Amino acid sequence: MSTSRRWSSGMFSTEDWWSVWVGLALYVAGLAALLGVDLVGWMPRTRPWEWTDTVGAFAWSKWLAPAGATYAGWHPVVSWLTAYVIFIGLFTLGARFQGLNLRRFVLGFTVLFALTWLAWIGGNELHLTMVDAAVDGRNRYADAGLTWGLQLGEGAPYLLALGVGLAIGNFARGFAARLAEAAKPEWFIKTAIVFLGVNLGSQTIQASGFAIDLIITGAAATFVAYMFFWPIVYTLARRVFKLKRDAAAVLASGISICGVSAAIATAGAIRARPVIPVTVSMLVVIFAMLEVLVLPGAYTALFPDQPIVNGAALGMTVKTDGADAAAGALLDDLMRARHLASSGESWAAGWILTASLLTKIWIDVFIGVWAFVLALIWVYRVEKRAGAVSISPAEIWFRFPKFVIGYFVAWLSYLAIAAAWPDLKAALASATSVVSGPMRTMLFMLTFVAMGTVTDFAKLKGMGRLAVLYAIALVVVIAPIAYSVAYLFHRGLLPPPAQ
Amino acid sequence: VTLEIVLTHEDGCWRARAPGVDLAHAELNVLDALIEARLAEGGAPSASVRFDFAALPEWLRQYQTHYFNYALRPAPPGAPGPASEPEPPAGGPPQPAPSRDGTPPRSEA
Numbered sequence: 001m002s003t004s005r006r007w008s009s010g011m012f013s014t015e016d017w018w019s020v021w022v023g024l025a026l027y028v029a030g031l032a033a034l035l036g037v038d039l040v041g042w043m044p045r046t047r048p049w050e051w052t053d054t055v056g057a058f059a060w061s062k063w064l065a066p067a068g069a070t071y072a073g074w075h076p077v078v079s080w081l082t083a084y085v086i087f088i089g090l091f092t093l094g095a096r097f098q099g100l101n102l103r104r105f106v107l108g109f110t111v112l113f114a115l116t117w118l119a120w121i122g123g124n125e126l127h128l129t130m131v132d133a134a135v136d137g138r139n140r141y142a143d144a145g146l147t148w149g150l151q152l153g154e155g156a157p158y159l160l161a162l163g164v165g166l167a168i169g170n171f172a173r174g175f176a177a178r179l180a181e182a183a184k185p186e187w188f189i190k191t192a193i194v195f196l197g198v199n200l201g202s203q204t205i206q207a208s209g210f211a212i213d214l215i216i217t218g219a220a221a222t223f224v225a226y227m228f229f230w231p232i233v234y235t236l237a238r239r240v241f242k243l244k245r246d247a248a249a250v251l252a253s254g255i256s257i258c259g260v261s262a263a264i265a266t267a268g269a270i271r272a273r274p275v276i277p278v279t280v281s282m283l284v285v286i287f288a289m290l291e292v293l294v295l296p297g298a299y300t301a302l303f304p305d306q307p308i309v310n311g312a313a314l315g316m317t318v319k320t321d322g323a324d325a326a327a328g329a330l331l332d333d334l335m336r337a338r339h340l341a342s343s344g345e346s347w348a349a350g351w352i353l354t355a356s357l358l359t360k361i362w363i364d365v366f367i368g369v370w371a372f373v374l375a376l377i378w379v380y381r382v383e384k385r386a387g388a389v390s391i392s393p394a395e396i397w398f399r400f401p402k403f404v405i406g407y408f409v410a411w412l413s414y415l416a417i418a419a420a421w422p423d424l425k426a427a428l429a430s431a432t433s434v435v436s437g438p439m440r441t442m443l444f445m446l447t448f449v450a451m452g453t454v455t456d457f458a459k460l461k462g463m464g465r466l467a468v469l470y471a472i473a474l475v476v477v478i479a480p481i482a483y484s485v486a487y488l489f490h491r492g493l494l495p496p497p498a499q
Numbered sequence: 500v501t502l503e504i505v506l507t508h509e510d511g512c513w514r515a516r517a518p519g520v521d522l523a524h525a526e527l528n529v530l531d532a533l534i535e536a537r538l539a540e541g542g543a544p545s546a547s548v549r550f551d552f553a554a555l556p557e558w559l560r561q562y563q564t565h566y567f568n569y570a571l572r573p574a575p576p577g578a579p580g581p582a583s584e585p586e587p588p589a590g591g592p593p594q595p596a597p598s599r600d601g602t603p604p605r606s607e608a
Contacts, residue, residue, distance in 0.1 A: 014564045016564055180558070184561050185561075260559065261563040264555075264562065264563035264566065265563060265565075267566070269567065271527050271567055271569075273513075274554065274555055277555075277559075278555065278559065281559055379569075385528070388531065388535060388573070389531065389570070390570045390572070392568065398565040398568070399563070
């Protein structure tokens with residue numbers, strides 16, 4: 001076996017690359033509509049429903065409908081089954097190339113898919129979602145005859161999905177173990193992030209100045225924040241908690257940068273024993289879930305007038321891509337519902353999520369560079385092994401998150417098509433609406449359920465001072481600095497009004 | 500010809516394997532020195548060392564797919580040895596010494 005990794009290593013054997021393949025395959029299938037062929041309109045979308053109405057006269061069409069006009073005549077259940085067959089086919093193909101146990105994967109994916117849709121349909125009940133506010137002179141809450149409601153907006157299905165997943169992960173551990181082969185929140189969310197490249201393309205066309213501003217300030221905020229995060233947490237770990245250098249460095253990266261991937265990248269860069277990143281990663285996953293549960297609601301309640309600041313702060317605070325995207329989506333929906341209820345005005349969907357995601361993507365992009373620099377420092381300054389050990393710059397590429405390529409390909413190709421054929425802008429938005437709409441939302445929902453099933457809070461037991469350090473660093477260092485930096489760069493920015 | 504080595508971490512020891520090579524030690528820097536000695540014996544100018552990512556838990560692989568690679572050359576004569584952490588390890592079992600032939604100590608392997 002050769003130990004020399006090629007630049008193309010892992011293109012068909014890692015989840016990271018498979019998120020690119022699955023995401024771009026569906027995006028390209030969506031683009032076929034520009035040629036008059038609708039290849040994705042079979043995708044079902046959920047519909048808002050009210051339980052007394054549904055009990056009184058049940059019809060599947062009250063819950064689901066095919067998303068594309070070409071498929072409007074399909075029975076909703078046929079549309080759902082088609083989605084199941086196509087998504088399980090694509091993901092199982094990826095699972096096969098990754099060498100996963102296909103029987104366990106198919107069974108697990110089937111259960112997760114069913115739970116996802118149950119949570120999605122259940123979460124669309126009007127008493128959970130509908131906001132009591134008049135929009136354009138019409139109050140749909142009153143129109144529906146509601147006398148009470150949680151008014152969670154589109155965040156209700158996400159919360160339900162998370163609740164279902166967490167219940168399984170913490171109270172049905174045997175069942176969670178059976179789902180483990182298919183519970184891949186990072187794979188699902190990275191595929192969804194490729195789809196979000198389409199959203200960013202559409203947003204760039206709608207409000208190019210604002211989108212570019214978000215991209216640039218997101219990068220700047222990320223850079224500034226990390227100048228503070230890492231040294232402070234590392235010093236805290238060394239001086240106060242007396243951790244060894246390697247454990248302190250890995251923990252500082254895990255808390256400060258991008259969670260598990262940063263912990264592993266840093267541990268690799270400093271050649272730490274694998275037990276260190278494994279332990280830190282377990283902490284990161286559990287705390288990330290706590291952040292998803294707490295931060296979107298807290299920011300919505302505490303800072304209702306700073307949507308973009310909140311999104312960017314979330315991107316710098318919540319670790320792991322799945323948790324950040326999940327928290328961003330939740331924040332987007334909760335803040336828009338809150339704003340609608342308080343002002344009667346609607347913000348366009350997706351901008352708060354974009355703010356959260358862009359900061360995270362910059363962080364992900366730079367992790368390879370950071371790990372490379374750290375590796376050089378470790379070899380040449382800490383271990384003083386300059387004569388014998390050498391590190392190749394290729395390590396940057398090996399640690400680069402490949403799903404980001406899919407995100408940028410989707411974004412830039414969308415812009416290129418719109419720029420080359422301006423007459424096709426409306427058709428392009430329509431062609432990609434299924435991918436960036438119900439398909440993307442379904443993968444977010446799948447992420448919420450999967451993330452819940454892999455989170456077992458009982459694992460915090462025995463983590464001792466590492467868990468205490470993580471909690472202190474998060475609450476005292478990361479969250480306040482992230483919010484301050486986000487405020488510095490994004491204060492006063494508001495999403496454009498919904499059209 | 501570069502010696503191609505696959506590195507793992509098993510039962511508290513780093514372990515380096517290549518055709519005709521099976522070395523282990525609790526400290527990676529010491530293992531590097533053993534590899535360098537083997538390079539000097541065998542006449543290979545360098546070693547390409549790749550950590551086998553499959554040695555990490557499966558659930559971690561969705562977050563990152565690479566641990567580390569590096570290249571080793573025999574240190575020039577008179578070069579300082581690897582620096583070590585000045586403080587003692589915070590608990591855990593005592594680290595095993597390498598066996599004479601570089602195979603893992605029985606108690607650890």
